[in-house]
Amino acid sequence: MIWVSWRQSRSQAIACLGVLVALAVYAILLGTSMRTAFSHDGLGGCLARSHGTSCPAAVQAFTNKFGSAVNIAFWSVLLIAPGLLGVLIGAPLIARELEYGTWRLAWSQTVPRTRWLAVKLALVTGGLIVLGAAMTAVITWYRAPMDRLTGHFLHNIYDFEGLVLTAYILCAFGFAVLAGLLVRRSIPAMIVAFVPWLAIRLVVEFLLRPNFQAPLTFQQSCTPGQCSGGVGLGFLPPVTGHIGDWVLSQPGGQLANTYLYQPADRFWTFQFIEAGLFVALTVAALGAAIWLLHRRPA
Amino acid sequence: MTQGDGGGRPPALRTVGLGRRYGHVWGLRDCTLTVPDGAVVGLVGPNGAGKTTLLQMIIGLLQPTEGHLEVFGDTSPANSAEALARVGYVAQDHPLYHDFSVADMFHLGRAMNPSWDQAVATARMNALGIPLKRKVKTLSGGQQAQVSLAMALAKRAPLLALDEPVSSLDPIARLDFMREVMAAAADTGVTVVIASHVVSELERLCDWLIVLTGGRVQLAGPADDLLAAHRLLTVPRATREAELPGPAVHRADSDRHSTVLVRTGPARLAAQERPDWGVEPVGFEQLVLAYLQRPAGTSADDPAQAAARPEPTIKAVTR
Numbered sequence: 001m002i003w004v005s006w007r008q009s010r011s012q013a014i015a016c017l018g019v020l021v022a023l024a025v026y027a028i029l030l031g032t033s034m035r036t037a038f039s040h041d042g043l044g045g046c047l048a049r050s051h052g053t054s055c056p057a058a059v060q061a062f063t064n065k066f067g068s069a070v071n072i073a074f075w076s077v078l079l080i081a082p083g084l085l086g087v088l089i090g091a092p093l094i095a096r097e098l099e100y101g102t103w104r105l106a107w108s109q110t111v112p113r114t115r116w117l118a119v120k121l122a123l124v125t126g127g128l129i130v131l132g133a134a135m136t137a138v139i140t141w142y143r144a145p146m147d148r149l150t151g152h153f154l155h156n157i158y159d160f161e162g163l164v165l166t167a168y169i170l171c172a173f174g175f176a177v178l179a180g181l182l183v184r185r186s187i188p189a190m191i192v193a194f195v196p197w198l199a200i201r202l203v204v205e206f207l208l209r210p211n212f213q214a215p216l217t218f219q220q221s222c223t224p225g226q227c228s229g230g231v232g233l234g235f236l237p238p239v240t241g242h243i244g245d246w247v248l249s250q251p252g253g254q255l256a257n258t259y260l261y262q263p264a265d266r267f268w269t270f271q272f273i274e275a276g277l278f279v280a281l282t283v284a285a286l287g288a289a290i291w292l293l294h295r296r297p298a
Numbered sequence: 299m300t301q302g303d304g305g306g307r308p309p310a311l312r313t314v315g316l317g318r319r320y321g322h323v324w325g326l327r328d329c330t331l332t333v334p335d336g337a338v339v340g341l342v343g344p345n346g347a348g349k350t351t352l353l354q355m356i357i358g359l360l361q362p363t364e365g366h367l368e369v370f371g372d373t374s375p376a377n378s379a380e381a382l383a384r385v386g387y388v389a390q391d392h393p394l395y396h397d398f399s400v401a402d403m404f405h406l407g408r409a410m411n412p413s414w415d416q417a418v419a420t421a422r423m424n425a426l427g428i429p430l431k432r433k434v435k436t437l438s439g440g441q442q443a444q445v446s447l448a449m450a451l452a453k454r455a456p457l458l459a460l461d462e463p464v465s466s467l468d469p470i471a472r473l474d475f476m477r478e479v480m481a482a483a484a485d486t487g488v489t490v491v492i493a494s495h496v497v498s499e500l501e502r503l504c505d506w507l508i509v510l511t512g513g514r515v516q517l518a519g520p521a522d523d524l525l526a527a528h529r530l531l532t533v534p535r536a537t538r539e540a541e542l543p544g545p546a547v548h549r550a551d552s553d554r555h556s557t558v559l560v561r562t563g564p565a566r567l568a569a570q571e572r573p574d575w576g577v578e579p580v581g582f583e584q585l586v587l588a589y590l591q592r593p594a595g596t597s598a599d600d601p602a603q604a605a606a607r608p609e610p611t612i613k614a615v616t617r
Binding site for chain 2: 001002003004007008011100101102104105107108109110111112113114294297
């Protein structure tokens with residue numbers, strides 16, 4: 001069964017390796033020039049001394065030079081990339097057998113169909129975890145200089161470092177396997193799986209994630225109306241003065257100098273919560289697929 | 299283990315009251331059969347008659363809703379390794395992975411079947427001149443069917459099940475395929491079940507016959523016995539059912555005479571035969587078609603009752 005699973009997933013595995021290599025080449029080229037610029041500008045020393053407040057020009061120059069390449073290109077494309085990857089691999093796993101009638105061949109050998117599916121899922125899931133971990137490692141490595149300026153909590157960073165990237169891929173894969181069994185055709189199954197994946201992904205990112213834990217408040221010592229600083233990527237360091245803090249709310253009204261924020265040291269807690277959520281959805285979808293295949297008449 | 303008649307082996311197939319329901323609809327019901335080891339069984343019926351349902355339950359892909367099923371005495375539930383191991387299956391349109399080579403397909407067979415015999419598979423390909431390195435998608439339909447058959451035989455299961463094996467093949471490929479099936483059956487003694495609606499193909503091959511219509515078994519038994527138990531009578535049109543020497547399976551009336559297929563024995567026929575009757579033996583295809591034309595819902599046990607019902611379509615055609 002291991003050979004069978006490998007033989008049927010071989011071309012997909014090679015394609016994934018191709019994607020990973022392309023990503024690595026891009027990352028090495030950009031990452032190397034970022035490192036050169038980072039040490040040339042003496043940003044490391046400046047950050048260590050003052051969290052970047054003593055060298056605003058150098059910080060500005062560095063973010064101007066690399067910010068768009070790192071952030072915009074990555075976030076807009078890679079927001080959907082894990083979902084596409086997951087559904088492209090997951091949807092054909094069962095749907096292709098139903099589409100071409102080969103299930104009658106596959107499931108009439110001396111391997112019960114639930115074991116057939118379990119072995120395939122174990123191997124492909126393992127492959128996707130390795131792929132997700134490798135992509136995460138590549139992205140984390142090349143972004144390292146930028147992350148020292150911005151921390152890891154901003155959307156375009158958080159989504160590709162730590163655990164969540166792998167969990168996003170697995171979730172899309174799980175949805176697509178189940179959709180393939182229900183819809184019985186690969187391409188429609190990809191769409192059926194991708195839409196809810198993206199919806200959940202956005203809901204978690206924008207509604208749930210800011211409240212995984214109760215935000216802290218920060219009082220800026222200034223008179224209302226004359227306060228500096230603000231929320232978002234443009235403000236380095238953030239108004240809390242500590243790199244990596246995620247400032248959630250714009251001040252206004254009576255509380256003009258009060259900010260809600262998530263401190264930088266909650267990064268891994270948040271990663272575990274969010275990855276756990278997506279892994280739980282994956283397990284539920286794959287469990288449902290095995291159960292439905294077991295109950296399928298023929 | 300149930301003992302078969304004569305030898306020590308249990309029957310290839312034994313079902314008692316076997317049925318399978320899909321939602322509210324019965325795909326097959328009240329199926330009671332005993333097929334001996336080594337038989338070549340023709341499973342005949344129109345589309346939707348329950349052929350595939352019966353076949354999939356035998357293969358172990360489908361769990362019966364009711365009744366008892368054993369294959370060589372084994373009663374393992376559907377989709378268990380034990381149930382799947384007992385049958386080699388060539389599905390309709392002989393599905394294969396088109397991006398695999400023939401060698402890859404055999405590798406899959408070896409990986410998924412503990413009883414796999416690689417020599418059987420490769421010897422068949424050599425004999426047919428099909429190179430193992432060829433991709434499945436570059437093979438002709440007939441060659442793909444042969445690869446499927448080789449895989450089913452290399453599994454070395456005691457029962458070989460073929461679902462519409464030749465319906466998608468050209469006449470030459472049909473002959474080649476069926477010749478290989480019969481040679482394998484003769485060489486290995488494997489019991490063969492062929493589901494088909496190509497009745498003429500089955501006539502030369504099968505020594506056992508099962509006719510299904512509307513999810514019911516209409517006729518089942520050794521082909522020779524069934525042929526011997528039926529006669530085609532030409533009788534005056536006025537002849538009533540009660541005057542016939544047995545239940546009428548099928549009756550076609552013309553202006554003055556009626557042609558009636560009657561289920562009867564030699565003794566009874568001799569006792570009731572009249573001088574103005576024409577009596578002929580019945581052919582295989584004629585027999586099968588007569589049973590296929592019976593209305594759905596009748597079962598094997600009451601052909602008299604079935605024949606008593608009017609069959610307007612046939613009367614209208616043969617007036």
